[in-house]
Amino acid sequence: xxxxxxxxxxxxxxxxxxxxxxxxxxxxxxxxxxxxxxxxxxxxxxxxxxxxxxxxxxxxxxxxxxxxxxxxxxxxxxxxxxxxxxxxxxxxxxxxxxxxxxxxxxxxxxxxxxxxxxxxxxxxxxxxxxxxxxxxxxxxxxxxxxxxxxxxxxxxxxxxxxxxxxxxxxxxxxxxxxxxxxxxxxxxxxxxxxxxxxxxxxxxxxxxxxxxxxxxxxxxxxxxxxxxxxxxxxxxxxxxxxxxxxxxxxxxxxxxxxxxxxxxxxxxxxxxxxx
Amino acid sequence: xxxxxxxxxxxxxxxxxxxxxxxxxxxxxxxxxxxxxxxxxxxxxxxxxxxxxxxxxxxxxxxxxxxxxxxxxxxxxxxxxxxxxxxxxxxxxxxxxxxxxxxxxxxxxxxxxxxxxxxxxxxxxxxxxxxxxxxxxxxxxxxxxxxxxxxxxxxxxxxxxxxxxxxxxxxxxxxxxxxxxxxxxxxxxxxxxxxxxxxxxxxxxxxxxxxxxxxxxxxxxxxxxxxxxxxxxxxxxxxxxxxxxxxxxxxxxxxxxxxxxxxxxxxxxxxxxxxxxxxxxxxxxxxxxxxxxxxxxxxxxxxxxxxxxxxxxxxxxxxxxxx
Amino acid sequence: xxxxxxxxxxxxxxxxxxxxxxxxxxxxxxxxxxxxxxxxxxxxxxxxxxxxxxxxxxxxxxxxxxxxxxxxxxxxxxxxxxxxxxxxxxxxxxxxxxxxxxxxxxxxxxxxxxxxxxxxxxxxxxxxxxxxxxxxxxxxxxxxxxxxxxxxxxxxxxxxxxxxxxxxxxxxxxxxxxxxxxxxxxxxxxxxxxxxxxxxxxxxxxxxxxxxxxxxxxxxxxxxxxxxxxxxxxxxxxxxxxxxxxxxxxxxxxxxxxxxxxxxxxxxxxxxxxxxxxxxxxxxxxxxxxxxxxxxxxxxxxxxxxxxxxxxxxxxxxxxxxx
Numbered sequence: 001x002x003x004x005x006x007x008x009x010x011x012x013x014x015x016x017x018x019x020x021x022x023x024x025x026x027x028x029x030x031x032x033x034x035x036x037x038x039x040x041x042x043x044x045x046x047x048x049x050x051x052x053x054x055x056x057x058x059x060x061x062x063x064x065x066x067x068x069x070x071x072x073x074x075x076x077x078x079x080x081x082x083x084x085x086x087x088x089x090x091x092x093x094x095x096x097x098x099x100x101x102x103x104x105x106x107x108x109x110x111x112x113x114x115x116x117x118x119x120x121x122x123x124x125x126x127x128x129x130x131x132x133x134x135x136x137x138x139x140x141x142x143x144x145x146x147x148x149x150x151x152x153x154x155x156x157x158x159x160x161x162x163x164x165x166x167x168x169x170x171x172x173x174x175x176x177x178x179x180x181x182x183x184x185x186x187x188x189x190x191x192x193x194x195x196x197x198x199x200x201x202x203x204x205x206x207x208x209x210x211x212x213x214x215x216x217x218x219x220x221x222x223x224x225x226x227x228x229x230x231x232x233x234x235x236x237x238x239x240x241x242x243x244x245x246x247x248x249x250x251x252x253x254x255x256x257x258x259x260x261x262x263x264x265x266x267x268x269x270x271x272x273x274x275x
Numbered sequence: 276x277x278x279x280x281x282x283x284x285x286x287x288x289x290x291x292x293x294x295x296x297x298x299x300x301x302x303x304x305x306x307x308x309x310x311x312x313x314x315x316x317x318x319x320x321x322x323x324x325x326x327x328x329x330x331x332x333x334x335x336x337x338x339x340x341x342x343x344x345x346x347x348x349x350x351x352x353x354x355x356x357x358x359x360x361x362x363x364x365x366x367x368x369x370x371x372x373x374x375x376x377x378x379x380x381x382x383x384x385x386x387x388x389x390x391x392x393x394x395x396x397x398x399x400x401x402x403x404x405x406x407x408x409x410x411x412x413x414x415x416x417x418x419x420x421x422x423x424x425x426x427x428x429x430x431x432x433x434x435x436x437x438x439x440x441x442x443x444x445x446x447x448x449x450x451x452x453x454x455x456x457x458x459x460x461x462x463x464x465x466x467x468x469x470x471x472x473x474x475x476x477x478x479x480x481x482x483x484x485x486x487x488x489x490x491x492x493x494x495x496x497x498x499x500x501x502x503x504x505x506x507x508x509x510x511x512x513x514x515x516x517x518x519x520x521x522x523x524x525x526x527x528x529x530x531x532x533x534x535x536x537x538x539x540x541x542x543x544x545x546x547x548x549x550x551x552x553x554x555x556x557x558x559x560x561x562x563x564x565x566x567x568x569x570x571x572x573x574x575x576x577x578x579x580x581x582x583x584x585x586x587x588x589x590x591x592x593x594x595x596x597x598x
Numbered sequence: 599x600x601x602x603x604x605x606x607x608x609x610x611x612x613x614x615x616x617x618x619x620x621x622x623x624x625x626x627x628x629x630x631x632x633x634x635x636x637x638x639x640x641x642x643x644x645x646x647x648x649x650x651x652x653x654x655x656x657x658x659x660x661x662x663x664x665x666x667x668x669x670x671x672x673x674x675x676x677x678x679x680x681x682x683x684x685x686x687x688x689x690x691x692x693x694x695x696x697x698x699x700x701x702x703x704x705x706x707x708x709x710x711x712x713x714x715x716x717x718x719x720x721x722x723x724x725x726x727x728x729x730x731x732x733x734x735x736x737x738x739x740x741x742x743x744x745x746x747x748x749x750x751x752x753x754x755x756x757x758x759x760x761x762x763x764x765x766x767x768x769x770x771x772x773x774x775x776x777x778x779x780x781x782x783x784x785x786x787x788x789x790x791x792x793x794x795x796x797x798x799x800x801x802x803x804x805x806x807x808x809x810x811x812x813x814x815x816x817x818x819x820x821x822x823x824x825x826x827x828x829x830x831x832x833x834x835x836x837x838x839x840x841x842x843x844x845x846x847x848x849x850x851x852x853x854x855x856x857x858x859x860x861x862x863x864x865x866x867x868x869x870x871x872x873x874x875x876x877x878x879x880x881x882x883x884x885x886x887x888x889x890x891x892x893x894x895x896x897x898x899x900x901x902x903x904x905x906x907x908x909x910x911x912x913x914x915x916x917x918x919x920x921x
Contacts, residue, residue: 165379165380166374166375166376166379166380167379167380167381167382169335169340169372169374169380170372170374170380170441170444170445171382171393172340173338173340173367173370173371173372174367174371174393174394174397174444174447174448175363175364175367175368175394175397175398176393176397177397180397184382184385184393185382185385188382188384189382189383189384325786325787325788325789326786433877433878435877436877463641463642463813463878464641464813464814464815464854464857464858465641465853465854465857465873465874466641466873466877467857467858468857468858468859468871468872468873468874469873469874469875471859471871471873472870472871472873475870490786490787492787492861493816493858493859493860493861494859496859496861497859497871498859520861520862530788531787531788532861533791534787534788534790534791535787535816535861536790536791536794536814536816536817536819536820537816537819537820537860537861537862538815538816538818538819538843538855538858538860539819539843539860539862540819540820540839540840540843540844541840541843541844542862544862546791546795548791548792548795549788549791549792552756552757552758552759552789553756553786
């Protein structure tokens with residue numbers, strides 16, 4: 001299953017990266033004579049209400065969706081590992097405080113929070129980084145910033161159990177500094193499950209981005225992402241179902257593939273299989 | 276007598292037991308409850324007792340892997356419990372530990388070479404990469420492994436081989452004292468003998484001093500010069516190994532010895548059967564900790580705690596009525 | 599001679615893994631007569647536990663499977679039996695206790711409930727009668743205050759007490775055979791002595807046979823009448839206990855006996871232990887010939903060519919060695 005998913009994902013990522021070379025149709029070429037057409041040789045996935053080529057838009061949108069997914073995952077994992085590692089090593093009050101913050105974030109309703117943050121900061125960030133760049137940074141920060149908690153808890157739990165392990169004790173007995181204990185002995189052994197969480201985070205971030213775009217809070221509407229294409233399509237579901245079908249299917253297949261890969265990684269990284 | 280290499284004086288370690296929603300300290304486990312003993316250079320002191328008697332905690336307190344609650348530990352005349360970071364770092368070169376579980380004690384993500392070489396890196400004991408590698412090879416050969424093993428990972432080795440890797444890691448800094456925490460109890464019998472023989476060879480070769488912690492009396496008996504028997508955080512008897520076997524003074528040592536099964540069906544012994552279980556170390560019995568299970572206990576045993584007395588030359592026991 | 603209670607003939611239990619077929623039990627013959635205690639000894643991975651579980655068909659299939667052989671229980675082969683047929687034999691005729699008394703009991707039910715459940719299931723008694731039976735069983739295994747303790751949960755018992763509960767549960771249907779899989783390995787020596795004595799007492803009271811699986815030669819010497827020594831999935835020696843310890847014939851048995859330090863031989867000690875070199879071979883597609891050949895001091899060319907048969911070298915004393 002993981003292998004099959006790997007192939008599927010590789011195909012999608014490959015198409016998204018190389019697609020513009022193989023399908024050099026501009027994404028913004030408006031052609032009212034060909035609006036809302038179904039799949040044809042000229043437009044393999046059909047066109048939207050402005051007659052823009054859907055394949056080109058989805059290829060471009062896939063780049064943004066996947067880039068957002070990966071970048072948000074990196075933010076989530078970096079924050080999560082840092083918080084978890086500090087909490088796991090510090091114990092006592094620092095640990096309690098960090099876990100309190102983690103629980104706080106976990107108990108916040110995510111979507112309203114996302115909306116609020118985007119409303120509040122959209123304009124100021126845009127002013128600094130430009131329209132597209134601003135939207136990208138904001139969305140990544142917001143998705144990453146609300147998804148680091150599971151990684152933090154996981155890393156903390158791993159640290160708590162690993163630091164009592166005899167090989168860490170042996171390192172202490174040899175005079176290893178705290179940094180050395182963490183970098184050399186604890187962290188590498190804690191990362192296996194984190195990688196699994198990371199893959200699943202990518203999938204979740206893609207969904208989150210689609211949701212935001214669908215709600216009109218993501219990228220500007222002239223920038224296609226899988227989510228925004230889907231949103232634009234929703235009003236024409238009865239006339240042009242293909243318009244919604246393809247982006248929906250892409251999100252579905254990508255997320256499903258990533259989740260299966262995550263499961264496969266979990267099995268492969270299980271230390272019981274290594275020992 | 277010359278100054279002992281290691282001298283432990285009235286060592287105590289209490290662990291806090293937290294409970295309730297507010298995780299307040301509700302109780303204390305008296306894991307080590309006033310332990311004193313000396314180890315002379317070149318000898319092997321066996322530390323035996325059943326699970327929960329505090330023998331492993333004692334070993335870790337000596338190394339300050341666990342901070343003792345009170346008491347002193349003198350190593351070559353200096354008090355380990357008062358050492359600052361720098362002095363402790365230097366101490367780590369003189370005192371090392373090998374662990375019970377050959378699976379948990381090696382980092383699964385490092386090669387054997389990196390595991391053994393780590394101490395050399397930490398203490399800057401190798402001038403170059405080549406020097407480090409040469410030293411690792413030498414250590415591997417010392418413990419009976421092959422030089423090409425250094426590029427492999429721990430999971431490729433059997434339990435006995437892993438224990439050898441752990442020993443090589445401890446030997447890398449050329450320690451004087453090696454604390455062996457149940458080094459063979461996780462191994463198969465036929466492998467146990469290999470590791471015991473190796474430890475004996477190394478002691479001879481490098482003039483090592485051992486604190487040998489184990490629950491298996493026959494192994495301790497075999498390897499030790501002197502033996503200390505612990506029960507519920509206290510040492511109840513210390514004697515030369517042979518004396519302890521021939522004439523155990525404390526009723527607990529006696530019962531412990533008689534409970535060890537002998538692999539010879541023709542030997543029939545009278546077994547002293549102890550009633551009940553080891554009491555909870557959160558609330559150890561008053562007076563002599565052993566009085567609840569002792570076959571010769573008298574009423575005042577629950578009132579007065581006996582102290583270790585030299586009942587015979589070199590043979591100390593903590594019992595009001597024996598010796 | 600009367601038909602043996604349990605007669606295992608040429609049993610092969612193999613496990614299919616990603617790396618190939620693991621021949622955990624590879625042609626084992628052993629039998630147990632009524633009322634006797636048979637010791638099955640060997641190191642980890644020798645197949646002793648798999649043999650025991652095969653008898654009760656507690657092997658997960660797949661990955662495990664019975665490749666060949668018969669397990670004759672009072673003359674009736676258990677291997678072809680269906681699940682519900684097998685359940686009539688489990689507990690009522692053959693019962694088993696495990697090494698880990700911590701995990702063998704369900705933590706969310708009282709011990710009384712758990713014992714009563716077994717009684718209810720197999721003896722068609724009411725709940726009330728079954729609970730009374732449970733209390734009676736606890737009394738038999740010398741648990742103080744059995745009437746009150748039936749209502750306690752497993753975590754309220756110590757390790758030794760839990761093993762007593764396990765024995766009570768196993769004996770509640772008065773089986774003809776008790777399989778004890780390393781029943782004392784997780785326990786301290788003084789508790790081990792108590793449990794072994796209890797098993798002896800129960801055996802006399804109920805007249806059952808015991809199959810005692812262990813790696814400890816001392817335990818075997820003190821409790822068994824006959825011994826089967828296993829190595830790498832094969833029986834290498836079978837003998838009455840006196841003959842096995844007095845005149846071990848297989849080099850592996852000899853090595854096992856000599857590699858254990860003996861607490862009763864303190865006086866003549868400081869001789870080296872005789873270790874068996876090397877480690878247990880892999881059970882993945884083992885080579886032809888004697889499995890022990892690679893570690894054997896006396897190995898000859900013939901040893902690596904064909905598996906030697908079990909041959910009789912004395913009354914009831916069989917050995918699988920060309921010597």
